[in-house]
Amino acid sequence: MTGRRPAVRVEDVGVRFRPYVSRKPGLPRRKLPHRSRVEVVALDGVSFEVMKGEAFGVIGPNGAGKSTLLKVMAGTLEPDSGKVTRYGRLSPLLTLGAGFNAALSGRQNILLGGLANGLSKKEIEAKFTQIIEFSDLGDAIDRPMGTYSSGMFARLAFSVAVNLQPEILLLDEVMAVGDAVFRRKSMSAMRSLVERSGTIIVVSHQLKTISDLCQRALWIDSGTVKMVGAASTVVQAYREDQAAREDSKRLEADKRERAKRGRPRRDQQSDRGNVLIVAAEPTAAGAVYGTAMAGLSGEGSAYYPLLLPKRRNQLDSLLSYAPYERLLVAAESGNYTSLGIDTTKFHKSILVHRDPRDVLVEQLMREAERLPDSALSAGLTERLSGAGPSMVELMELAGLDPDITDFLAAMDQMTSLADTGRFEEIRIEDLFGTDLFALAGLLDVDLSGTAPAWSPPSGTWRHWFTAGDVDHFAPKLGGHISRLGYDEDWAVGSEPALVVPLNAPDLPGGDYTADHTADTLEHARHGSAAAMTELAHSLVASGGDVDMAEGRAWAYRAAIQGTGEAMFVLSNCFMTGAGGPPDRDRALFWLKEAARAEHGPAIEALKAHNAATKRPAPPTPAWRPPVPMEDEDEFDDDDLPNRS
Amino acid sequence: MASITSSAVGYLRRLWEHRDLALYLALGRIRASNAATALGLAWWILNPMLLAGVYFLVFGVIFPGARGGPEYLAYLLSGIFPFYFTTRCLIGGAASVTSNSRLVSNLRFPRIILPISILIEASIGFAASMLVYFAVAGPLAGYWPGVHTILLIPAFLLHAAFNLGIGALLARVAVFYRDTGNLLPYITRIWLYVSPVIWTPDRIENAPDWLSPALAANPMAAILELYRAALMGSELRQVSVVVATATAVGVGAAGVAIFIKGESRMTRYL
Numbered sequence: 008m009t010g011r012r013p014a015v016r017v018e019d020v021g022v023r024f025r026p027y028v029s030r031k032p033g034l035p036r037r038k039l040p041h042r043s044r045v046e047v048v049a050l051d052g053v054s055f056e057v058m059k060g061e062a063f064g065v066i067g068p069n070g071a072g073k074s075t076l077l078k079v080m081a082g083t084l085e086p087d088s089g090k091v092t093r094y095g096r097l098s099p100l101l102t103l104g105a106g107f108n109a110a111l112s113g114r115q116n117i118l119l120g121g122l123a124n125g126l127s128k129k130e131i132e133a134k135f136t137q138i139i140e141f142s143d144l145g146d147a148i149d150r151p152m153g154t155y156s157s158g159m160f161a162r163l164a165f166s167v168a169v170n171l172q173p174e175i176l177l178l179d180e181v182m183a184v185g186d187a188v189f190r191r192k193s194m195s196a197m198r199s200l201v202e203r204s205g206t207i208i209v210v211s212h213q214l215k216t217i218s219d220l221c222q223r224a225l226w227i228d229s230g231t232v233k234m235v236g237a238a239s240t241v242v243q244a245y246r247e248d249q250a251a252r253e254d255s256k257r258l259e260a261d262k263r264e265r266a267k268r269g270r271p272r273r274d275q276q277s278d279r280g281n282v283l284i285v286a287a288e289p290t291a292a293g294a295v296y297g298t299a300m301a302g303l304s305g306e307g308s309a310y311y312p313l314l315l316p317k318r319r320n321q322l323d324s325l326l327s328y329a330p331y332e333r334l335l336v337a338a339e340s341g342n343y344t345s346l347g348i349d350t351t352k353f354h355k356s357i358l359v360h361r362d363p364r365d366v367l368v369e370q371l372m373r374e375a376e377r378l379p380d381s382a383l384s385a386g387l388t389e390r391l392s393g394a395g396p397s398m399v400e401l402m403e404l405a406g407l408d409p410d411i412t413d414f415l416a417a418m419d420q421m422t423s424l425a426d427t428g429r430f431e432e433i434r435i436e437d438l439f440g441t442d443l444f445a446l447a448g449l450l451d452v453d454l455s456g457t458a459p460a461w462s463p464p465s466g467t468w469r470h471w472f473t474a475g476d477v478d479h480f481a482p483k484l485g486g487h488i489s490r491l492g493y494d495e496d497w498a499v500g501s502e503p504a505l506v507v508p509l510n511a512p513d514l515p516g517g518d519y520t521a522d523h524t525a526d527t528l529e530h531a532r533h534g535s536a537a538a539m540t541e542l543a544h545s546l547v548a549s550g551g552d553v554d555m556a557e558g559r560a561w562a563y564r565a566a567i568q569g570t571g572e573a574m575f576v577l578s579n580c581f582m583t584g585a586g587g588p589p590d591r592d593r594a595l596f597w598l599k600e601a602a603r604a605e606h607g608p609a610i611e612a613l614k615a616h617n618a619a620t621k622r623p624a625p626p627t628p629a630w631r632p633p634v635p636m637e638d639e640d641e642f643d644d645d646d647l648p649n650r651s
Numbered sequence: 652m653a654s655i656t657s658s659a660v661g662y663l664r665r666l667w668e669h670r671d672l673a674l675y676l677a678l679g680r681i682r683a684s685n686a687a688t689a690l691g692l693a694w695w696i697l698n699p700m701l702l703a704g705v706y707f708l709v710f711g712v713i714f715p716g717a718r719g720g721p722e723y724l725a726y727l728l729s730g731i732f733p734f735y736f737t738t739r740c741l742i743g744g745a746a747s748v749t750s751n752s753r754l755v756s757n758l759r760f761p762r763i764i765l766p767i768s769i770l771i772e773a774s775i776g777f778a779a780s781m782l783v784y785f786a787v788a789g790p791l792a793g794y795w796p797g798v799h800t801i802l803l804i805p806a807f808l809l810h811a812a813f814n815l816g817i818g819a820l821l822a823r824v825a826v827f828y829r830d831t832g833n834l835l836p837y838i839t840r841i842w843l844y845v846s847p848v849i850w851t852p853d854r855i856e857n858a859p860d861w862l863s864p865a866l867a868a869n870p871m872a873a874i875l876e877l878y879r880a881a882l883m884g885s886e887l888r889q890v891s892v893v894v895a896t897a898t899a900v901g902v903g904a905a906g907v908a909i910f911i912k913g914e915s916r917m918t919r920y921l
Contacts, residue, residue: 024919082759084918097759106754110683119679122672123758151686 011058013094014175014206015080020089022050022075022230049075050086051230057223059095060204062197064217064224064238066245072230073210074179080208081177095174095206096125109153113144113163116152120167134170141196142166143189162189169196175206194220218242367398367411374405397473399480411483539565540573547576547585555586566597571606574598578609662911666761673764677771699780702735703728703787721791728787729882730848730875732780733806737814737871738839739773740766744818745825745832752921762914763907766819770811777807784882794883802881809899810874816899816906823913826920846871870898 024047049072057063065073078084079091106123107116117138121131139148142163152160168176176197197207197220211217217224217238224238226245234241375384383404389395402409527538539561546558559580565573574597580586581594598616601609685691706727711720747765748755755762781803788794825831843849846869858866866872873895880887 022919078756078918081757083756085915106758108679108683110686111679115679115682119672119675122669122675123754123760125668125758125760127668128671 011060013056013092014059014061015057015094015208016090016092017056017076017080018054018090018092020050020053020076020079020086020091021048022072022079022084022086023048048230050079053089053227053230053232055225055232055235057206057208059206060201061223062201062207062209062221064221064241065208065210065227066212066214066217066224066242067227067233068249071227073227075230076227077177077179077208077210093175097173097175097177107152107160107164110151112151113142113148113155114139116163117167120164121171124167124171124173126171134172138163138166138170141170141192158186158189165193169193169200172200173205175208176200178207178209214242214246367402367407370407371398371401371405374407398476409479411480415483536565536570536573540570540576543573543576547580555580557586559586566600571601571604571609574601574604575606575609575612578612662761666763669760669764672760673768673771676764676768677775680768680772681775695776695779696783698776699732699735699783700787702731702780703783706731707787721788725784725788725792725794725883726851726879727849728784729879730846732777732784733810733875733878734843734846734848734871735780736773736777736810737817738843739776740770740814740818741821741839742832742835743769743773744814745821745835747818748822748826748917749829749832749921756918756921761911762917763819763910766815766822766910769818770815773814774807774811788882797884799884800881802877802887806874806877806881806895809877809895812903813870813874813899816901816903818906819910820906823910823917826913826917842869842871845869847875852876870894870902873898 053072053076065076067073075084079086080093081097082091082093106120108119111119114135117135118128118131121134122128142148142165144159144163147155147159148163152163155163168178201207207220209217209221221238223236224241225232226234226241234244371383371387375381375387378384381404383401386396386401386404390398390401396404399409527541543558543562543565546554546561549555549558559577562573562577562580566577578594578597578601581590581597583589595616598609598613602613681692681695685694688694690697703724707724710727711724744766747769748762751765755765785794785796789796821831821835845866852872856863873891876885876887876891877895879885
């Protein structure tokens with residue numbers, strides 16, 4: 008690639024959209040949707056270069072930002088930050104046939120398409136025959152394009168795009184056009200364009216096309232660059248990643264299926280319910296952790312991995328109406344703090360903090376990877392086999408701060424988090440290598456029978472620290488560690504006591520009125536379903552918004568313990584919208600559950616409901632005022648009156 | 652991209668390079684709009700004729716009265732056709748960017764091409780309606796083309812500038828607030844009633860005191876006065892010429908400038 012000149016240079020490009028969304032995505036809308044704007048990060052700090060005489064592929068899952076990236080490169084979308092430089096005339100036919108009008112003939116559309124691409128009428132006329140021949144449409148060229156099959160449409164569009172002889176051709180998802188013959192023809196047309204030192208940038212889901220056609224490729228996910236390099240390498244890495252995702256999804260589906268078939272009775276398991284896992288650690292370890300934890304959730308379902316900070320909005324919507332009962336946050340405390348989750352909503356919440364030593368090891372490994380032939384790399388290899396320089400020496404080699412000041416700052420934050428008492432447990436955990444399974448057990452998640460795609464490397468990093476390292480780090484971390492009851496195990500080779508139970512968790516944090524005795528609250532906090540139900544009753548009845556929301560939460564907690572009365576309260580909450588958005592489906596669900604738990608009033612209510620729904624429609628009166636149609640659809644932005 | 656908006660010369664040059672696109676977008680729509688009809692392009696004449704017929708039916712046959720008769724019909728048509736020209740540019744202009752979202756998000760070209768192509772399309776319709784005017788007003792009321800008809804050219808140019816300005820302005824607003832399209836039919840309807848199209852300017856004296864200044868300030872009134880001078884040889888006041896010119900140039904320039912200023916941000920709202 009040396010000596011080549013760039014065709015397109017993308018520097019640190021970021022794009023954010025602020026679309027209108029319904030505040031409660033996913034639930035059927037019973038009333039007018041509440042419209043608000045939510046920021047979506049489409050691209051974040053994307054940088055790369057495409058060279059002249061190169062076919063360059065862009066791959067990634069749906070919604071990764073591929074099309075946005077192409078639009079930015081084409082110059083039709085101006086990025087919020089960063090810079091795009093283009094060298095050469097662009098044919099940005101991103102979506103094939105963008106300028107076409109289906110009511111016009113193919114011939115007229117060639118003119119239109121060419122004009123839209125910035126060519127003059129004369130230039131297009133010169134290429135007319137060539138385009139028509141390439142498209143192989145024959146007499147159909149004079150028929151309106153509306154009569155074309157989608158293959159014919161795409162053939163003409165592609166023919167226009169490639170025959171305008173652009174210096175840079177941008178194509179979005181077009182490789183599937185036409186039959187095999189046409190595909191071969193278009194491939195060779197694109198190759199010859201590249202040979203003439205033109206540039207092709209193509210977005211496609213057809214990985215084979217990418218690795219066949221392109222020299223280099225870019226893998227993009229969630230708006231950030233995952234990998235740039237030789238097309239075959241990138242495609243291979245992407246394939247593996249997709250396969251791993253597929254596996255974990257299947258695992259989750261299996262679990263759900265099993266749970267559906269042999270559903271254990273609710274009242275026999277006090278701590279069941281959905282787990283919300285927030286792997287708020289934007290590192291490989293965090294992602295692996297989240298992946299491994301997903302699908303392990305027993306009866307409930309897990310949500311993972313929420314990476315900071317761009318998914319914050321998703322998290323909000325999850326928290327606002329999803330019934331997650333248990334919360335597990337894997338995050339450095341700084342990240343957790345910025346998440347600001349209200350732990351009082353959860354029956355059980357645990358914060359898992361990365362062990363600072365884990366971070367050390369990871370940093371060293373990353374540095375060694377970056378400098379493969381260095382003394383650092385050699386030293387680290389030796390260290391991992393139990394000999395060689397100490398970790399402190401390696402850190403000095405790598406130019407890392409041996410005084411670990413940033414970890415100390417993180418530990419400070421964690422300590423202050425512990426002081427708030429918002430979590431029942433804060434754990435220092437080796438997210439890099441240890442026992443995810445043991446961790447899952449904390450939440451009563453049954454892992455037997457699951458096989459995560461990822462397994463920890465053999466041996467744990469704890470054995471890599473020398474006695475000298477411990478002497479170096481221990482006094483620095485000492486203050487924090489002993490504060491959190493973690494002082495015994497800062498020794499080489501010993502198994503650390505991971506759990507750091509905190510005293511007297513203040514849960515939930517509502518400001519209760521005198522209506523409730525301290526006793527009831529105390530009992531409820533200690534898991535008494537009866538006390539929870541009592542609290543739910545009086546809080547819901549109190550009518551205050553905050554109180555009702557608390558009441559609903561208590562009702563939920565008691566309901567999942569199998570208390571019929573609480574289920575009935577919860578059902579009423581969902582029916583009337585007390586303490587949160589109303590939801591008829593869930594109201595009915597909980598009503599049925601309550602009836603199944605043999606709660607008298609619920610059985611009566613269910614009977615009444617059934618009778619009401621089965622009753623034949625009342626006889627039509629002679630005349631009724633016209634009833635406006637109920638329109639549940641969200642306002643459609645495209646649904647503008649047509650120009651006439 | 653910054654150069655697009657910062658350099659007016661560059662923009663004009665690019666606009667010139669894309670002039671054929673504006674024309675063929677308009678022609679394409681004209682062909683396409685009647686491609687599926689049996690009468691095809693004849694509708695461009697038929698539409699204004701039918702419109703004239705409807706008004707003739709209402710004001711000539713159903714309510715003949717004092718204001719009825721061919722004289723009034725000519726007055727009515729000389730107002731309604733230019734007014735429909737504006738309506739077309741308004742409603743079409745407002746939708747010009749949003750309805751071409753594929754084009755806009757895929758291709759780079761000066762976006763003002765889109766409202767311009769709407770203006771071209773509407774102008775062709777307006778030209779057809781002018782033929783219909785003389786075909787009706789000539790034999791019925793004796794308003795044949797004459798020397799005064801030359802005024803039609805400046806009247807049209809000013810009117811077109813005015814229409815383009817409003818169309819471009821609304822196009823920009825509609826990109827950011829799609830609600831615009833829903834409001835327009837009502838706004839144009841009200842505008843029709845406050846403009847001297849159906850009523851004659853002398854009846855303004857009958858309007859309530861608070862309304863008269865508003866009616867007098869309506870730029871459409873000045874433009875229509877130009878047209879009536881051209882089409883009916885009626886009196887043309889100097890003040891109307893000044894008002895029509897000032898509003899046309901002002902609204903035209905402002906609308907186009909505002910449109911161009913928002914151009915670079917449009918794609919992300921489509």
